[in-house]
Amino acid sequence: MADEGNLNPEQTEKLVQFQEITHNDSIEDCIRILELFEWNVERAVQNAFENNFPSPSAPLRTNQSTNSLNNTQIPNVDSEIQPSSFIDQAVVPQGFFQWTFTIISLPFRFIFRTLLDIASFVLSFLENDSIPENYDPISNVEEFISYFDEKFGTSHPAILNQSYTQALDLAKRELKFLVVYIHRNEDNKSIKFANENLTNQELITLFGQKDILFWACTKNLPEGRKAFKSIKASRCPALAILLPKRNKMTMVTKIEEPISANKLIGGLRKLINEQEPELIVARNEKEERAQTQQIRKQQDEAFQESLRVDRERERKKQQEKVALQKAEELERLRIQEEENNLKRKHELRAEYKKLYESKPEHDAKNPEAIRIGFKFPEGSRVSRIFLRTESSSELYKYVFSNDQCPLNFELNLLQPNRKIECSEQSQLTIQEIGIEKPILLYVIDQDA
Numbered sequence: 016m017a018d019e020g021n022l023n024p025e026q027t028e029k030l031v032q033f034q035e036i037t038h039n040d041s042i043e044d045c046i047r048i049l050e051l052f053e054w055n056v057e058r059a060v061q062n063a064f065e066n067n068f069p070s071p072s073a074p075l076r077t078n079q080s081t082n083s084l085n086n087t088q089i090p091n092v093d094s095e096i097q098p099s100s101f102i103d104q105a106v107v108p109q110g111f112f113q114w115t116f117t118i119i120s121l122p123f124r125f126i127f128r129t130l131l132d133i134a135s136f137v138l139s140f141l142e143n144d145s146i147p148e149n150y151d152p153i154s155n156v157e158e159f160i161s162y163f164d165e166k167f168g169t170s171h172p173a174i175l176n177q178s179y180t181q182a183l184d185l186a187k188r189e190l191k192f193l194v195v196y197i198h199r200n201e202d203n204k205s206i207k208f209a210n211e212n213l214t215n216q217e218l219i220t221l222f223g224q225k226d227i228l229f230w231a232c233t234k235n236l237p238e239g240r241k242a243f244k245s246i247k248a249s250r251c252p253a254l255a256i257l258l259p260k261r262n263k264m265t266m267v268t269k270i271e272e273p274i275s276a277n278k279l280i281g282g283l284r285k286l287i288n289e290q291e292p293e294l295i296v297a298r299n300e301k302e303e304r305a306q307t308q309q310i311r312k313q314q315d316e317a318f319q320e321s322l323r324v325d326r327e328r329e330r331k332k333q334q335e336k337v338a339l340q341k342a343e344e345l346e347r348l349r350i351q352e353e354e355n356n357l358k359r360k361h362e363l364r365a366e367y368k369k370l371y372e373s374k375p376e377h378d379a380k381n382p383e384a385i386r387i388g389f390k391f392p393e394g395s396r397v398s399r400i401f402l403r404t405e406s407s408s409e410l411y412k413y414v415f416s417n418d419q420c421p422l423n424f425e426l427n428l429l430q431p432n433r434k435i436e437c438s439e440q441s442q443l444t445i446q447e448i449g450i451e452k453p454i455l456l457y458v459i460d461q462d463a
Contacts, residue, residue, distance in 0.1 A: 022046075027315075029056050031308050035301065036188045037063050038262045060184060087148050090180050090245050092257060093265040144244075146237045152178035155238035159231065162200065163209070171213045172222040172229040179242040182230040187259045190298045192287065194222075196231040197243045199251035204273065208252040215276040218283075225287055256283075258290055259297065360415075360422050367416035376400050385445070388455040389426075391419045392463065396455075403446040407437035410445065414458055421460035429457060 022030065026049075033045050033056055052059040153176065160174050172194075175182045179195075186193035196213065199205045212218065213231075222229055232239035234251055246255040246266055256268040268286060270279075377384050377400045387410065388398035399413055414420050426435040435456060436448055 026054060027312075029054055031312075032056055033059060033063075034308075035305065036060050036184065038187070038259070038297070038301070039063070040304075061180065087146050089146075089241060090183055090264075092183070092245055093260070093263050094247070095260070095265050095267055096269055144240055146241055146244075150237045152180075152238040152241075155236040156230075156232055159198070159233050159236060159239065162233070163198075163231070166206075167209050167214055170216070170219065172219050172227070175228060175230045177230070179230065179232070179238055179245065182228065183257070183264050186228050186257065187264055189228075190259055190294050190301060191226060191228050192290075192294075193228045193230060193257045193264070195242055195246060195255045195257065196229070197239055197246070197248055197251055197253040198231060198233045200233050200235050202251050205252040208254075208273070212274070212276045212279050215280070218276060218280050221280060221283060225291075227283075256286060258294060260293070357422065364415055364418075364420075367412045368418075371399075371413055371416050377402055385450070386453045387445075387450065388453075389414050389417075389458055390455060391417070391458045392421065392460045393419060395419050401445055403451070404444050406441060407435075407443050407445050407448045408439055408441040410435070410456075411437050411439050411441065415439075420458060421462060423461040425459050425461060426456045427459050428454065 029049060030042070030045055033049055034040070034042075036056075037045070037060060039045050048059050048063060049056070052062065156174070156176055156178065160176065163171065163174070175185070177185065182193060182195075185191075196209075198209060221227070230242075232242060234240055234243050243251075243253065246253065246257075246269060248255070248269065248271060250271050252271070254270040255266050257264050257266045259265070267290060268282070274282075379386070379400055381402065383402040383404055384400050385403055386398055386400050388396055390396045397417060401409060401413075410426065414424070414426065426437060427433070428435055435450070436443070441448075
């Protein structure tokens with residue numbers, strides 16, 4: 016399993032998102048779950064809700080469907096239902112006649128309620144409570160919203176246009192109260208509850224002031240039946256209040272009895288006053304975690320930028336080092352080449368000197384003979400008889416054989432002032448380079 020330090024930026028962002036949604040502070044557990052679902056945050060969150068964050072040793076159940084949500088699965092919610100402050104208390108009879116009426120009607124009321132419960136129980140078996148595998152939960156919710164708006168008007172708390180599972184996810188992620196209402200279209204009690212309570216302006220205002228999430232659907236549709244089973248309701252209308260506790264969505268109140276709007280609003284206010292401090296603490300902790308994550312992200316970015324700068328500095332340093340080494344190598348090769356050239360020239364001078372010391376000078380009476388003088392840069396002079404038909408390279412070789420001759424030189428004629436084209440490899444004759452009579456040539460040091 017990868018540890019936090021080995022995550023790439025995309026995986027780190029998904030880890031932070033998963034922690035914010037699930038409020039699971041165990042980085043190892045979160046990474047393990049995300050790796051199991053190939054870093055698909057939506058599937059990992061869905062599984063986390065359904066499995067209530069299994070321990071590291073417990074196996075995780077993966078969805079068999081390729082869809083991110085399996086419509087047949089019933090989201091699990093915890094239940095911590097406390098003594099309800101929503102249900103109207105029985106009115107104590109006053110006076111003889113009220114007591115007499117109450118005692119006489121008691122058996123009839125008991126029989127009526129018993130028969131009604133038996134009828135509801137029998138009808139529950141006749142109802143279609145199955146949930147098909149393939150249906151669109153959001154379309155179910157949209158269908159109910161359209162039905163509700165048409166039948167009861169548009170003045171009601173805003174209904175989340177999401178699936179039931181997404182509504183649980185949203186409430187858990189944003190740490191808010193979630194009110195779930197399950198309606199039944201043909202049920203008179205449901206119609207009365209919706210008409211008298213859910214369209215109450217004071218209730219609508221309370222939902223807006225406290226930022227309460229409201230999700231509703233009808234038991235006539237599969238998504239409504241899923242929510243009905245999730246909150247373990249027994250009849251409609253059913254209204255449940257849930258909030259995130261200890262990383263789980265927990266139901267704290269469930270109403271399945273007739274209730275007045277005033278009693279409903281009063282009970283909601285009391286419940287909010289009791290439970291909201293815990294949510295505020297959780298929100299503050301979430302904000303602290305978000306700030307910590309942001310600081311860590313900024314630190315990581317600063318660290319990465321520092322690494323980048325260091326790497327760039329090291330790269331430039333290495334480039335400069337390579338360039339310096341290359342320059343030093345070129346300089347070494349240049350010096351070595353100069354030394355080799357110098358050595359070769361000294362060897363060549365010694366060879367030419369030996370040649371001209373052993374080679375007799377031409378006879379001055381030869382018709383082709385011509386005496387040519389040479390003046391060196393330091394002022395000394397030498398001369399020798401050459402034949403006009405000889406190669407002009409002989410001029411170069413003779414001059415170079417003298418110790419006072421520079422290593423790099425050229426021969427110039429003073430009158431007229433021009434350079435004599437001759438070199439060690441010259442093929443032209445002395446006559447062909449323009450020398451027809453005795454002449455004095457100047458040796459010019461090219462390195463001077």
